[in-house]
Each structure stands twice: as structure tokens, then as C-alpha cells.
Amino acid sequence: VWRAAVDGDAAVLAGQLEEAAALLSEGHLVAFPTETVYGLGADARNTKAVEGIFRAKGRPSDNPLIVHIADERQLGELVLPYPELARRLMKELWPGPLTIVLPVRPEAVSPLVTAGLSTVGVRMPDHPAALALIRQSGCPVAAPSANRSGRPSPTLAEHVLEDLDGKISGVVDGGATGVGLESTVIELPDSDTIRILRPGGITAEQLQSAAPEATIDAPASAKSEITEAPRSPGMKYTHYAPEGDLTIVQGHDPSEVTLYIQEQVNATKASRLKTGVLVFDERRTAYDADLVLTYGSELHLEQAAHRLYAALRRFDAEGVQLIWAEGCSEEGIGLALMNRLAKAAGHQIVRI
Numbered sequence: 001v002w003r004a005a006v007d008g009d010a011a012v013l014a015g016q017l018e019e020a021a022a023l024l025s026e027g028h029l030v031a032f033p034t035e036t037v038y039g040l041g042a043d044a045r046n047t048k049a050v051e052g053i054f055r056a057k058g059r060p061s062d063n064p065l066i067v068h069i070a071d072e073r074q075l076g077e078l079v080l081p082y083p084e085l086a087r088r089l090m091k092e093l094w095p096g097p098l099t100i101v102l103p104v105r106p107e108a109v110s111p112l113v114t115a116g117l118s119t120v121g122v123r124m125p126d127h128p129a130a131l132a133l134i135r136q137s138g139c140p141v142a143a144p145s146a147n148r149s150g151r152p153s154p155t156l157a158e159h160v161l162e163d164l165d166g167k168i169s170g171v172v173d174g175g176a177t178g179v180g181l182e183s184t185v186i187e188l189p190d191s192d193t194i195r196i197l198r199p200g201g202i203t204a205e206q207l208q209s210a211a212p213e214a215t216i217d218a219p220a221s222a223k224s225e226i227t228e229a230p231r232s233p234g235m236k237y238t239h240y241a242p243e244g245d246l247t248i249v250q251g252h253d254p255s256e257v258t259l260y261i262q263e264q265v266n267a268t269k270a271s272r273l274k275t276g277v278l279v280f281d282e283r284r285t286a287y288d289a290d291l292v293l294t295y296g297s298e299l300h301l302e303q304a305a306h307r308l309y310a311a312l313r314r315f316d317a318e319g320v321q322l323i324w325a326e327g328c329s330e331e332g333i334g335l336a337l338m339n340r341l342a343k344a345a346g347h348q349i350v351r352i
């Protein structure tokens with residue numbers, strides 16, 4: 001697999017981006033960094049290329065793809081007239097981790113991109129290499145996260161290669177991505193309502209301050225999802241999931257959470273299964289497991305978001321079989337963080 005590093009000499013970088021852009025425009029699959037996670041890109045108009053995305057990822061074909069653009073002209077080619085509210089959000093929050101679902105212009109993209117829907121999710125990523133690649137390729141770029149379906153999304157080029165080496169033409173290596181969780185996906189059911197379909201890099205608070213009179217229809221929190229989907233190994237979701245068995249432990253009193261998790265770890269010692277915990281810095285030293293990973297401080301949930309997927313992959317790399325993770329508050333980026341954690345755990349959440 002061809003791989004271009006984006007941190008080197010400017011002339012070399014320009015040449016490599018040009019090469020990547022040419023591959024995209026010729027119908028090949030190229031992974032690239034965005035401010036959220038790495039995306040697996042293809043020309044959104046080219047059905048063969050888009051088919052390749054689904055094949056490489058092992059992704060179910062009924063799950064539509066986000067189209068990435070670099071400027072407003074590209075937007076006009078993709079979508080039908082859209083509400084003023086959408087325009088305002090774009091003006092305030094693009095480029096950035098916000099995907100807006102809009103009415104698609106017939107024949108503007110392959111029907112595989114929209115999974116047959118009459119809408120398309122569009123976003124303008126806030127990453128110089130992504131923007132340059134899109135611009136130079138001349139394509140609207142369909143790109144899901146560049147992981148095998150079900151695995152944690154890639155926040156490093158190495159993660160992309162772990163999952164997709166041999167299945168894609170190349171990866172533009174931009175180092176670690178910033179946000180670390182995917183974009184927020186919204187739709188606008190009427191002229192003054194923003195419905196969050198997937199919480200992500202743009203928080204509900206940011207949406208509200210970009211559009212003060214709009215009503216934000218927030219998603220079911222991770223907590224309410226749990227009560228609807230009781231613990232059941234057979235029903236385990238496989239989104240973002242590590243190979244080990246992950247349980248989230250949430251509670252008002254952090255010291256009780258720590259006590260509970262450590263008891264669980266101790267109880268499995270006789271079984272010789274490899275144990276891991278994912279916890280905040282504040283309580284790190286209170287844990288004794290085979291692998292102790294930290295999110296960083298609980299005062300900086302952005303850092304936890306940035307680290308989450310790499311931590312889940314690390315548990316796999318070390319062969320950890322039983323994992324407990326501290327939950328966190330669902331304020332700000334915490335909502336997206338708990339959403340991904342809950343999915344990664346197949347909704348196995350203990351509340352104490």
C-alpha cells in the first residue's frame with residue numbers, strides 16, 4: 001500500500017497529495033486524515049469506486065456514506081435548495097466536525113452513497129490535507145471511517161493499515177487526528193429544529209449557540225439506550241468494539257466506581273484471563289490490572305475523546321480479554337464519548 005506522510009518537506013508533500021488526488025479521481029480508494037478520524041475516500045459519483053468502500057470495510061450496504069467537500073460550489077452540485085438554518089450552521093461551523101443531512105440532487109452521487117435515500121450527509125472537514133486532497137481530486141469524496149466495519153475508528157494511519165492493508169490503494173499519513181470521535185450528524189426536520197442523529201465533534205451546546213432560536217432535538221443519551229437494550233450478550237452491538245469483553249461502570253461517586261471495578265478485576269484473577277481498565281488520571285493509581293490505560297484528566301473530556309479509539313485498539317493488541325471502563329458525564333463532548341463507549345460495550349453498562 002502506498003503511503004504518503006504529510007509532515008515532511010512542503011514540495012514532497014504537494015507531490016504526494018497530487019498523487020493521492022489522482023488515484024481518487026481515477027476511481028481508487030485512498031484513506032486520508034480529517035480532524036475527526038481517518039476516512040476511506042472514493043469518488044462519490046463513481047459507483048464502482050463506492051462499491052469498493054463497502055467491500056473493503058465489510059460494511060452493510062444499507063448504511064449511507066458521508067460526502068466530503070472543500071467549497072460551496074461543490075455543495076451546490078450535490079444538494080437541492082435547503083433551509084436557511086442549514087446555511088447558518090455551515091457558516092458558523094464549517095469547516096468542522098458537523099455533517100448535515102440535506103435533500104440530494106438526483107444523479108449527483110452514486111445511489112450506493114445514499115443507500116437509496118432522498119438525502120445525503122455532507123460535511124467540510126477542518127483539515128488542510130483533507131481539503132487539499134478533495135480540491136485537487138475534483139471529486140465530491142464519499143468517506144466513511146477507514147476501519148473494518150465494527151472496529152474502533154482509526155485515529156492514526158497505522159490503524160488504517162491494521163484494518164485495510166492490501167484492500168486500498170493508499171493512505172495519506174497526517175499523524176494523529178484531532179477530535180478523535182466522528183462528526184456530529186444532524187438533520188433539519190423543519191425550519192427551526194436541529195435533530196442530532198449521531199452526537200460527535202460538534203456539541204449540542206455549540207449547535208445551540210450557532211442557532212440560538214433553534215430547538216435542539218438531542219439524541220437518546222447512552223443511559224436511556226441502556227434501559228431499552230438490557231444486558232444481553234447475544235444482542236451485542238459490534239460498533240467500535242474491541243475484541244475483549246468491555247463493561248462501562250458509571251456512578252455519582254467516583255471512589256465507588258473504582259472500588260467496584262477493582263473488585264471485578266480481583267474476582268477474575270483465578271481465571272487467568274487478561275484484564276484491562278480504562279480510567280481517568282485522577283484515580284489511575286488506585287487500579288491494579290494487567291493493563292491500565294488512561295483517558296487523561298476528567299476535567300478535559302476532549303482529551304478522552306482524542307484517546308478513546310487508540311485505547312480500545314491497544315487492548316486488542318495486548319490481547320486483553322476483560323475490560324472495564326469508567327463512564328463520564330454527558331456534558332459537551334461527553335455525550336459523544338458515552339455514546340461510543342456504550343456502543344463499544346454492546347450496552348453493557350453497570351450503574352452504581
Ligand code: TXA
Pocket residue numbers: 034036037038039040063064065066097099101114117119120121125143144145146181182183184185197198
Ligand atoms: O467524522 C466523520 O463523520 C467521519 C470522517 C471520515 O468524516 N466519517 C464517518 O463516516 O464517521 P461513517 O460512515 O462511519 O458514519 C456516517 C454516519 C452513519 O451513522 C450514517 O448512518 C450517517 O452518517 N448518514 C450518512 N448519510 C446519511 C443520511 N442521508 N441520512 C441519515 N444518516 C446518514
Ligand code: MG
Pocket residue numbers: 144145153
Ligand atoms: Mg464508522
